[in-house]
Amino acid sequence: MRIENLGYHGIYLPDSNVILDGSGPDAPTFITHAHADHVPRDRRRPVFASPATAALMRARGHSGPIQELPFGERLSLPGPRRTAVTLYPAGHILGSAMVFVESEDGSLLYTGDCRTPPSPASEGFRLPDRPVDYLIIEATFALPIYKWEPHSLLFSQIREFVADALRDDAIPVLLCYNLGKAQVVMHALASSDPPVTVQIHGGGEKLCRVYEQFGVDLGRWEAYDRQTLAGKVLVTPASSLETPMIGNIRKKRIAYVSGWASLEARASQLLADTLIPLSDHLDFFELLDVCRTLRPRHTWLTHSPDPTVALHYLQKEGFSCSSLEEERNHD
Numbered sequence: 001m002r003i004e005n006l007g008y009h010g011i012y013l014p015d016s017n018v019i020l021d022g023s024g025p026d027a028p029t030f031i032t033h034a035h036a037d038h039v040p041r042d043r044r045r046p047v048f049a050s051p052a053t054a055a056l057m058r059a060r061g062h063s064g065p066i067q068e069l070p071f072g073e074r075l076s077l078p079g080p081r082r083t084a085v086t087l088y089p090a091g092h093i094l095g096s097a098m099v100f101v102e103s104e105d106g107s108l109l110y111t112g113d114c115r116t117p118p119s120p121a122s123e124g125f126r127l128p129d130r131p132v133d134y135l136i137i138e139a140t141f142a143l144p145i146y147k148w149e150p151h152s153l154l155f156s157q158i159r160e161f162v163a164d165a166l167r168d169d170a171i172p173v174l175l176c177y178n179l180g181k182a183q184v185v186m187h188a189l190a191s192s193d194p195p196v197t198v199q200i201h202g203g204g205e206k207l208c209r210v211y212e213q214f215g216v217d218l219g220r221w222e223a224y225d226r227q228t229l230a231g232k233v234l235v236t237p238a239s240s241l242e243t244p245m246i247g248n249i250r251k252k253r254i255a256y257v258s259g260w261a262s263l264e265a266r267a268s269q270l271l272a273d274t275l276i277p278l279s280d281h282l283d284f285f286e287l288l289d290v291c292r293t294l295r296p297r298h299t300w301l302t303h304s305p306d307p308t309v310a311l312h313y314l315q316k317e318g319f320s321c322s323s324l325e326e327e328r329n330h331d
């Protein structure tokens, strides 16, 4: 199976003439989810995506045609290699999909960003029921120091943080990405007792409407309005930390909701009162479990700041594996 790493999360399968995420040659392009680093830079490019990803991409300004491919529906592509593509839910954010490509060269599963157990604000996580010969799996948190707590526990932590702050007449501020993390946090707060109202950063408003359209309960929420914020919860990206939006709040408590991935995250932690380690990516142990379940002929790790430890563990268990960033082709 030949694989070309196009960089910036784009992958090209030259024999099947298929592109997974991103841009590149003129070929059928399948988008795993609507995060900016996975969608084509050319907003007019025709793509395939799950129905919710299509709606989120349109809300974020993709103007090209998006052919919706529901989960589990097998799409045959024209061409000599008899290629068929099926999307499976990836559990990362709403609409997130793993792309399963079957051809005469074997089958390949590309996870995109994924999460198992799945985010409760997604369509779940499901692996193909047919053999996976080749696996490309994200390894963003592929170190044994990353082991996530169950969603139920983290959700209680979020509700308690908010209730404590409101009891002290402080504004609870939850720092999260506009797409995905914000909506999981709102979903967790939807079952607060007594109920709370969330104000969301302007960039997240349209995205929240898409979540609701697809049946995710986000509880009581409205767009951010400084005049009416008192007694409510603010959900906003970490980038607003240095802006008046947060600076002008006299009494506040700040929680950083993150899987501790990047240096940027660490810097933001220093300014936060609480860290809630809610991640929408696989942890190290979940990654090993997916490989053990699928037992592919070869596995590529991708999106990893340091794949060596995970590769070592997989090799010790007899898996053939390598880093996608380092290896361009595999036959």
Ligand SMILES: [Zn+2]
Binding pocket: 033, 035, 092, 113
């Ligand atoms: Zn993502």
